[in-house]
Amino acid sequence: MRLSHSLIPTLKEIPAEAEALSHRLMLRAGLIRQLTAGAYTYLPMCKRALQKIECIVREEMDAIGSQELYFPAIQPAELWDETGRRKVMEEILFQFKDHKGREMLLAPTHEEDIGELARAYIHSYRDLPQQWYQIQIKFRDELRPRSGLIRTRQFTMKDAYSLSTTWEDLDAWYEKNREAYKNIFSRAGLTTFIVGAHSGAMGGTGSEEFMLACDAGEDSIVICDSCGYQSNLEVAKSRISHHEALDVPPEEVHTPDSRTIEEVAGFLKVGESETMKSVVYTLVDGEKPLLVLIRGDLDVSEAKMEVALKGEEYRPAHPEEIKEMSGAEPGFIGPVGLKRDDVRIIIDESITDGVPFVGGANKDHYHIRNLTKGRDFDGEVVDLRQAKPGEKCSHCDGELRVERAIELGHIFKLGTKYSDSMGCMFLDENNVEKPIIMGCYGIGIERIMVGAIEEHADENGIVWPMSIAPYQVTILPLDARNKELWDTAEKIYEKCWEAGIEALLDDRDQSPGFKFKDADLLGIPIQLILGKRSHESGKVEVKVRKTGERSDVPIDVLLEDPQQALSGLFPQP
RNA sequence: CGGGGAGUGGCGCAGUCCGGUUAGCGCGCCUGCUUUGGGAGCAGGAGGCCGAGAGUUCGAAUCUCUCCUCCCCGACCA
Numbered sequence: 001m002r003l004s005h006s007l008i009p010t011l012k013e014i015p016a017e018a019e020a021l022s023h024r025l026m027l028r029a030g031l032i033r034q035l036t037a038g039a040y041t042y043l044p045m046c047k048r049a050l051q052k053i054e055c056i057v058r059e060e061m062d063a064i065g066s067q068e069l070y071f072p073a074i075q076p077a078e079l080w081d082e083t084g085r086r087k088v089m090e091e092i093l094f095q096f097k098d099h100k101g102r103e104m105l106l107a108p109t110h111e112e113d114i115g116e117l118a119r120a121y122i123h124s125y126r127d128l129p130q131q132w133y134q135i136q137i138k139f140r141d142e143l144r145p146r147s148g149l150i151r152t153r154q155f156t157m158k159d160a161y162s163l164s165t166t167w168e169d170l171d172a173w174y175e176k177n178r179e180a181y182k183n184i185f186s187r188a189g190l191t192t193f194i195v196g197a198h199s200g201a202m203g204g205t206g207s208e209e210f211m212l213a214c215d216a217g218e219d220s221i222v223i224c225d226s227c228g229y230q231s232n233l234e235v236a237k238s239r240i241s242h243h244e245a246l247d248v249p250p251e252e253v254h255t256p257d258s259r260t261i262e263e264v265a266g267f268l269k270v271g272e273s274e275t276m277k278s279v280v281y282t283l284v285d286g287e288k289p290l291l292v293l294i295r296g297d298l299d300v301s302e303a304k305m306e307v308a309l310k311g312e313e314y315r316p317a318h319p320e321e322i323k324e325m326s327g328a329e330p331g332f333i334g335p336v337g338l339k340r341d342d343v344r345i346i347i348d349e350s351i352t353d354g355v356p357f358v359g360g361a362n363k364d365h366y367h368i369r370n371l372t373k374g375r376d377f378d379g380e381v382v383d384l385r386q387a388k389p390g391e392k393c394s395h396c397d398g399e400l401r402v403e404r405a406i407e408l409g410h411i412f413k414l415g416t417k418y419s420d421s422m423g424c425m426f427l428d429e430n431n432v433e434k435p436i437i438m439g440c441y442g443i444g445i446e447r448i449m450v451g452a453i454e455e456h457a458d459e460n461g462i463v464w465p466m467s468i469a470p471y472q473v474t475i476l477p478l479d480a481r482n483k484e485l486w487d488t489a490e491k492i493y494e495k496c497w498e499a500g501i502e503a504l505l506d507d508r509d510q511s512p513g514f515k516f517k518d519a520d521l522l523g524i525p526i527q528l529i530l531g532k533r534s535h536e537s538g539k540v541e542v543k544v545r546k547t548g549e550r551s552d553v554p555i556d557v558l559l560e561d562p563q564q565a566l567s568g569l570f571p572q573p
Numbered sequence: 574c575g576g577g578g579a580g581u582g583g584c585g586c587a588g589u590c591c592g593g594u595u596a597g598c599g600c601g602c603c604u605g606c607u608u609u610g611g612g613a614g615c616a617g618g619a620g621g622c623c624g625a626g627a628g629u630u631c632g633a634a635u636c637u638c639u640c641c642u643c644c645c646c647g648a649c650c651a
Contacts, residue, residue, distance in 0.1 A: 012600060012612060013585045017644050027584095037643065085651085092650080109651055143574075143649055151650080218650080412651080440651080479609060513611035520611090531610055541610095 001471070002493075003506045007044050010518050020216035022453040023148025025462050029521050038145025038153030045522065046449070048470035050156065053448045054135050056187050056467065057158045060180040066131040066160055071113040073137055077103035079112045083421050092140045106139035111414075111440065114161045115422035118436055125165050125428045128436070131173060133160035135445065147216050149446040150406060156446055161414075162439035165428065170437045174206075174413055177441040181210055181409050188448050189465025190455060192408060195221050196231045198303035210409035210443075214454040217406035222387050226398030231387075233402060234303035237394040238387035243274065245354030248370045250336070255367045259331025261296040264367055268358060272297040276357035276371060278333040280322045284313040289325040289343045293335060294384060295350035295357070301386040308346060308382040326362040334360035334368060335377035345379030406454070408447050414438040456546070462523030463546050466570060473566070474504040474524040478512040478531045485535045492528060492540065492558060499562045501570075520545065526569055528558075544569065 009030040017034075018024040026032045031046035042050065058068065077095065080086035086093065086105070094106040107113070114132065122128065135158045145151050162173035178194075185192045190212055197209040209232060211221050220233035231237070258267040265272045275296030283290050290309075294300055305314070322330050327339045335345055339362070351357065356370035371377065389402040418424065419435035428434055449468065456463040466472060473496055477489035489505060496503035504524060506515050512531070519527050529541040539552040558565045 009583085009601095011584060015584065016579085016586090019645070034643090089651080111651075140650085144645095144647090146645085410651085414651095442651085481609080509609095511609055511611085511613055513609090513613080516611045518612075529610080533610085 001044075001504050003504060004508050006504075008522070009043070010521055018148065020147035020150060020454075021214075021457060022150070022216060022450045025453055025457055025521075026148055026450075029462050029523065032149065038142055038151070040149060040152065045470045049449050049452075049464065049468050050445055052468040052470075053188060053445055054156075054158075057135065057184055057443060057445070060184045060187075061133050061158070061160060064131070064176045064180050066133045068134060069132050070134050070136060071107070071110050073107050073139065075105050075107050075112070077105050079116060080105060083112055083115070083418065085112070092142060094139045094141050107136075108138055108140045109157075110134070110136070110159055111161070111418050112422070114438070115418045115424050118163055118419075118424040119422060122163060122424065122426055122436060125426055128426060129162065129164045129169050129173065131160055131162040131177075133158060133441075146218075149450050150216060151218065152446070155444060158443040158445060160441040162441070163424075164437045164439070165426065165434070167437060170413055170415075170439050173439050174411060177411055177439070178208070181411065181441070181443070184443065185210060185212075185408065185448070188452060188468050190408070190448065190451050193221060193223070193230050193405065196235055197410065198232060198235045198307070207410060207412040209407050210411075211405035212408055212451040212455060213403045213405050214451065215404050216450075216454060217404040219405050219407050220402050221405045222389075222400050222402055224393035224396065224398040224400055227393060227396035229393055229395050229398075229400075232303075233387060234301050235307070236387040236400070237383065238385070238391035238400055239394050240298075240350060240385075240391055242350070242352050243355050245352070246356055246370075247354070247372075247375075248356055250371055250376055251369045252361055252363075253367055253369055254365060255332075256365045258365075258367070259329075264358060265296065268367070268369070270358060274356075274358060276334070276351060276359040278335065278360055280317040280325065280330070280333060281314045282317045282321055283309075283344070284315060289317060289321065289340060290314060291325075291333070291335060291338075291343050291345045291379075292348070292384065293345065293351050293359075293379070294348040298348070298350055298388075299386045300348070300384050304382070304384045304386075308380075308384060326360075328360065328362045328364050332360040332362065332364055332366060334362055334371065335379070336368060336371060337362045345377070346384070347373065347379045347381050348384040349381060350385055351381075406447060406451055407444070408451055409441070409443040411442075412440045414440045457523070460517075461521035464523045464525055466525045469523070469525050471502045471504045471524050472570065473501055473526045473528060474506060474519050474522065475528045476506045476512075476515045476519055476530065478515065478529065480509040482532060482535070485530050485532065488535065488540075488555060489530050492530075492555075492562070495559050496562050501562055501566070526566060542566070542569075 011028045014024050015027045018027050031043055032040040034040050077086055092108055096104055098104050137154055138157050139154050142151055142153050145153050164170045192210045192212055195209050195211055197207045222231050222233050222236035255267055258264045261272050261275050261277055265275050273295055277294050277296050279292040281290040325340050326333050351373050353374035356372050358367050358369050359371040361368045391400050393400055416435040424436045425433045426436055452465055453462055475489050475493050477486050479485055493503050493505040525545050527543040534541050538555050540555055540558055541550055542553050543550045553565050
């Protein structure tokens with residue numbers, strides 16, 4: 001590509017809307033242009049990088065025996081009514097009617113299609129196992145798109161689905177995909193963490209995420225440097241120290257207007273860790289109250305809550321419901337003296353037997369000192385606590401640290417959730433009908449690109465890993481009036497393409513400084529610089545973008561066999 | 574959805590509080606001349622219904638109301 005006639009609109013100034021590093025660089029390097037919130041035009045440089053990424057993903061998927069197919073993005077809404085997910089995912093669905101008035105939607109994901117396809121074609125254990133995948137656009141009307149391509153309303157996903165007859169076979173596919181993912185990310189030049197994750201509404205029996213540490217990420221991961229434990233913060237385990245058990249009688253105290261933990265602890269002059277937080281929810285099924293108890297200085301992880309409730313739906317209780325359940329306003333709730341006797345109580349492990357805490361009295365403006373679990377109240381004990389940096393690792397004596405991270409991929413053991421709801425059955429060798437056991441494996445294509453920019457960029461701009469670079473080489477003839485030098489540049493450019501090297505030629509009439517700055521910003525791995533001096537001595541200067549290293553290569557050597565002349569700078573086949 | 578911020582040529586901004594010639598600056602763009610190893614210089618030029626609508630006024634980018642859009646934090650996020 002010749003830069004003189006290219007759509008690579010680089011910017012000297014940083015557009016005001018961009019904060020994330022990758023977002024700023026993508027705008028400055030002319031990769032993307034925003035059309036509306038969460039929807040970007042992918043300009044040529046961006047499109048090329050994405051295509052490279054897709055190729056890598058495709059190769060690795062094919063290598064594990066996964067078959068590529070392609071589902072429609074437009075879907076009949078009934079398909080989504082079948083699994084109930086039209087309702088569940090309502091907020092993020094783009095819905096519309098076709099010209100006949102039929103209700104349609106743009107697919108935010110494709111499990112329904114997999115189910116529909118599997119039940120149509122898979123009938124026997126002889127058909128299994130199989131894995132299907134696609135690289136497809138997804139539409140999600142995100143509540144808040146953000147940070148350039150990190151969270152958008154339409155994006156490209158590679159989603160794969162394994163179909164197995166047994167749980168052991170699911171494990172095998174899960175492992176194969178896990179390995180393929182490692183290959184994909186390392187080939188794309190990314191350093192990823194594999195962390196235990198929350199399966200969320202996807203259901204299933206286990207899941208892991210592939211994360212890239214970066215400030216612009218939306219997730220937090222917990223890392224223990226001494227034993228290597230890694231987890232998504234929302235499900236991370238940690239150890240905390242507990243206060244001593246004491247046998248002191250409960251005592252009601254007047255705590256006027258002290259509602260929050262901070263106010264209560266301050267009023268009674270005790271530490272927040274000596275108080276107990278009571279959070280009230282309503283279980284949607286049956287509208288029953290749920291009381292969650294946790295130490296005052298700690299927070300509940302919603303993800304752990306979902307796990308504890310095994311997917312049972314819940315919502316924060318309304319103030320009237322709280323009043324009705326406890327007899328007191330929010331702020332004075334506790335486990336003792338509740339109005340209703342059908343309150344389900346779940347207790348975080350931070351509330352240990354025998355340790356006295358200050359908790360709500362279920363009476364306005366009163367709390368109770370020395371509430372003690374096992375003596376005054378009890379309930380199901382589960383781990384609900386969100387880990388914090390500085391806490392002890394649950395596996396060793398190390399200290400946990402927390403880093404921001406971006407989720408690049410997620411692998412799930414789905415199990416039979418969709419097979420059950422959509423009737424995806426097969427007959428086994430004993431003529432017994434069984435549900436297909438599924439796995440599901442996703443990768444955000446754009447996020448690989450964003451991750452590569454985030455991980456490798458320096459103060460001068462993007463630094464593409466060779467494997468996903470839009471072009472491998474950029475040629476910079478510095479003196480537009482020097483006809484001979486210009487011709488050499490043209491020849492090198494032609495030769496590169498003949499040799500299978502994707503080259504960019506900066507044939508614009510610009511100053512050397514301008515070309516250098518632009519080349520660095522664009523981040524093409526190799527720069528071939530043709531200046532007057534080196535040209536006169538028959539040489540081209542080769543600059544490696546990543547390291548800044550420079551070396552000279554004779555022009556005739558380069559023209560003879562560019563691949564050979566630049567070998568060492570290209571990844572080995 | 575809660576909180577905060579912003580909409581003025583392609584990009585970055587000033588002007589708005591306190592209404593008043595022709596809306597200004599830098600970058601980019603066009604023409605010419607000079608320049609050519611880290612975003613060149615000079616000269617000339619093109620490009621704007623100041624987010625939309627309604628109102629107040631002799632007069633609105635500026636004041637009032639309504640709406641729309643975008644960004645950031647949070648909530649949410651198979």
